[in-house]
Amino acid sequence: MSVLERPLGAMPAAARNAAPQKHFLHVVGARPNFMKAAPMIRALSRRGSVQTLVHTGQHYDFNMSEVFFEQLGLPRQATNLEVGPGSHAKQTAEIMMRLEPVLLEQEPAAVVVYGDVNSTVAAALVSAKLRIPLVHVEAGLRSFDRSMPEEINRLLTDQVADTLFTPSAEADENLQREGIAREKIFRVGNVMIDSLVRLLPESAQHLPPHLPDKFALATLHRPGNVDVPAYLRQLLGTFAELSKKMPIIFPVHPRTRLRIGELHLDVMPNGTLHLLDPLPYLSFLALEQRATVVITDSGGIQEETTFLRVPCLTLRESTERPITVTLGSNTLVGREIGRLVGEFESVLAGRPKRGAIPPLWDGHAAERIAAILA
Ligand code: UD1
Secondary structure, eight states: OBOOSSOBTOOOHHHHHHSOOOEEEEEEOSHHHHHHHHHHHHHHHHTTOEEEEEEOOSSOSIIIIIHHHHHHTOOTTOEEOOOOSOOHHHHHHHHHHHHHHHHHHHOOSEEEEETTSHHHHHHHHHHHHTTOOEEEESOOOOOSOTTSHHHHHHHHHHHHOSEEEESSHHHHHHHHHTTOOGGGEEEOOOHHHHHHHHHHHHHGGGOOSSOOSSOEEEOOOOHHHHSSHHHHHHHHHHHHHHTTTSOEEEEOOHHHHHHHHHHTOSSOOOTTEEEEOOOOHHHHHHHHHHOSEEEEOOSHHHHHHHHHTOOEEEOSSOOSOTHHHHTSSEEEOTTOHHHHHHHHHHHHTTOOOOOOOOTTOSSOHHHHHHHHHO
C-alpha cells in the first residue's frame, strides 16, 4: 500500500493555523468514479479545503484506471488499497478492511463516495460505522432491478449517507420514498457532465486515427449481458451483421474480453466490426461526440450521449437514469435483438432521437456541491 505523505492541497503550517480547513477524503475504485471525483476535488480545493484521495484498486489495469488519472488531472499521490478482483463479498470485504485504518489515521471531516460500484458501498459502510459524515454524490438513482449488483450498492449507500447529492428530480423522489429526510437531499445536477464539459474541447486531439465518416460506437460489460454465453454470442453476431451497414467501433471491457475468449468463436468480427482495448477518457469522448449512434449497457454513457445529443440504444430492460429516456437521446431496447436492429436501422434511415439536455447538467454541479459542503 502506498501511503500518502501529506493530504493533497495541504497548506503550510502558518496558513493552516490561520483558518481551520475542512478535510475531505474521496474514495474511488472503478472507471466510472474517476470522472466524477475529478471536478469535486477541483471545486473543493478552490474553496480552500484539504483533499485526500483513496483508490481502492477495484480497477487496476493501466487503461481502466491510470490513464484516467492522467487525463482527468486526478492527484497522483492517492493512497492505493490495491484490492484487485474477487467475488463481490471478497472485494467489498477487502476494501472495508483496508480502508478502516486509513480513515482512523486520517480522521477526515467527511468521506465522499461516488456512484454505485462495490468501492462505493464498501467505503460507505466503513464510514458510517466509524461515524464519519458520509457524502454520496450521484444519490437516488434506482433501476428497481435488484438483480443488478449496483442497485444493492445504491440502496445501501443512500441509507447510510448523511448528505445526498442528486442529478435529477426523480432521484429526489426515490430517496424520499425510502424515508430519507428532505433536508439531507440536494439536487445539484450531474458531476460527470462537469468533466465532459471541461474536457470535450481537448478531446478532439485524441481522436483515434483512420476513422470512417459514419460509425457506431458500442460498449458492453453488464454481467446480465456478457455472462450468458448464448446471448453474448447472439449479440456479437448481430454487431457483425449491423456493422455491414455502418462500421462499429467496440472498445472491449476486460470482463467482456474474457467472456468473448471463452466463447471460442471460430470467425470473429469482420473488417467492419472493430474490437479495441478499453479507450482512454479523451479518445472515448471524442468518438462518442462523433458517433452516429451508440450501443451500450453502461450507465454513464446513457448520460454522456444525452448531453451530446447522440442517439443511444441501451441493451437493458431498465435504467436507473430514466431522464435520459424521457428527456434525453436514450432508447431502452432491452434484450430483444429485433428491437436493436430496428432502432439501429431507424437511425440509419435518418430518424435519430436527439432529445434535450436535462436541467442542471451544465458543467457546474461540483461547484454547487462545494458551495453546500463549505
Ligand atoms: C464495475 C462496476 C460497474 C461499472 C463498471 C465499469 C461494480 C459492482 N460494478 O464492473 O458498475 O459499470 O465497473 O467498468 O462495482 N478487470 C480487469 N482489469 C481492470 C478491472 C477489471 O481485468 O482494471 C476484470 C476483473 O478482474 C474482473 C472483471 O474485469 O474479472 C470485472 O471487474 P469488476 O471490478 O468486478 O467489475 P466490472 O464488471 O468492471
